[in-house]
Amino acid sequence: MALSGSALPLREPVQVMRIDVITLFPAIFTGYLDQSLLAKARKRGLVQIVLHDLRAWSPDKKHFKVDDRPYGGGPGMVIRVEPVVECVEAVQRMADVPGRLLVMSPTGRPLDQQLVRQLAASPRLILLCGRYEGFDQRVYDLLHPEPISIGPYVLNGGEVAAMVIIDSVIRWIPGVLGNEESCRSDSFSQDPHFVKAAQYTRPPEYRGLKVPEVLLSGDHEQIRKWREEDSRRRAELRRQWLARHDTACGNQTEEGRAPPHPPES
Numbered sequence: 001m002a003l004s005g006s007a008l009p010l011r012e013p014v015q016v017m018r019i020d021v022i023t024l025f026p027a028i029f030t031g032y033l034d035q036s037l038l039a040k041a042r043k044r045g046l047v048q049i050v051l052h053d054l055r056a057w058s059p060d061k062k063h064f065k066v067d068d069r070p071y072g073g074g075p076g077m078v079i080r081v082e083p084v085v086e087c088v089e090a091v092q093r094m095a096d097v098p099g100r101l102l103v104m105s106p107t108g109r110p111l112d113q114q115l116v117r118q119l120a121a122s123p124r125l126i127l128l129c130g131r132y133e134g135f136d137q138r139v140y141d142l143l144h145p146e147p148i149s150i151g152p153y154v155l156n157g158g159e160v161a162a163m164v165i166i167d168s169v170i171r172w173i174p175g176v177l178g179n180e181e182s183c184r185s186d187s188f189s190q191d192p193h194f195v196k197a198a199q200y201t202r203p204p205e206y207r208g209l210k211v212p213e214v215l216l217s218g219d220h221e222q223i224r225k226w227r228e229e230d231s232r233r234r235a236e237l238r239r240q241w242l243a244r245h246d247t248a249c250g251n252q253t254e255e256g257r258a259p260p261h262p263p264e265s
């Protein structure tokens with residue numbers, strides 16, 4: 001991973017997917033980027049992730065502050081417009097494609113698998129992470145970023161949301177997963193209501209619970225039919241469960257507990 005201030009060379013050609021992350025806390029990403037699939041994808045040159053510390057664009061060259069009190073009063077601090085606009089413009093110039101600029105926002109477009117696939121088709125993404133009370137409105141007015149939300153709740157900052165985007169997007173980059181079929185057969189991938197069938201591995205029986213006979217049969221046609229049916233059954237149970245509980249996100253029961261998996265009728 002490269003970590004930049006304002007002094008990196010400009011206009012690198014984009015040959016692999018490039019994701020730039022603008023954050024006040026680049027260190028949050030280090031452990032995450034160095035593990036598992038993402039570490040391998042970066043090592044194999046399938047994706048390039050470049051972190052940019054917003055403080056490098058602070059007009060305050062002594063304390064590198066980028067926030068200030070809100071006009072009109074109120075709690076918390078607001079991220080100033082100048083460092084953000086100057087940072088984004090400089091980062092856009094660092095490669096030969098300006099990229100799709102996304103700002104992490106609790107009230108933005110909800111991230112779903114369809115949007116993830118669209119984002120994965122882009123050669124370059126720039127992810128702008130907020131903190132404190134968020135950005136001065138003029139950041140939106142001048143840069144027109146696309147606001148993206150990972151759910152209707154408020155995080156302390158956009159870094160976790162940016163990691164969610166990176167994590168879901170890289171699954172669609174050819175070569176990242178061992179088997180190209182994996183992401184295409186994931187829940188939500190074929191259509192927004194698709195739910196993957198139940199999966200089992202060894203042992204064939206545990207505490208009286210047996211793996212469905214058909215999965216041990218070696219009959220590929222019967223296995224395919226069983227999976228299709230199980231997938232439909234789960235999608236329907238999920239639909240009924242969401243309708244019954246009718247919560248904003250559909251992931252909590254009235255008692256505040258997570259639903260059983262799959263939700264029971």
Ligand code: SAM
Pocket residue numbers: 103104105106107128129130131132133134135148149150151152153154155156157158159161
């Ligand atoms: N005061 C803001 C409001 O009420 O909308 C919330 C600011 S939040 C504490 C700080 C930053 O976290 C936001 O600017 C955004 O970048 C990020 N953030 C918080 N919740 C998020 C979510 N659900 N999805 C994406 N980003 C989120």
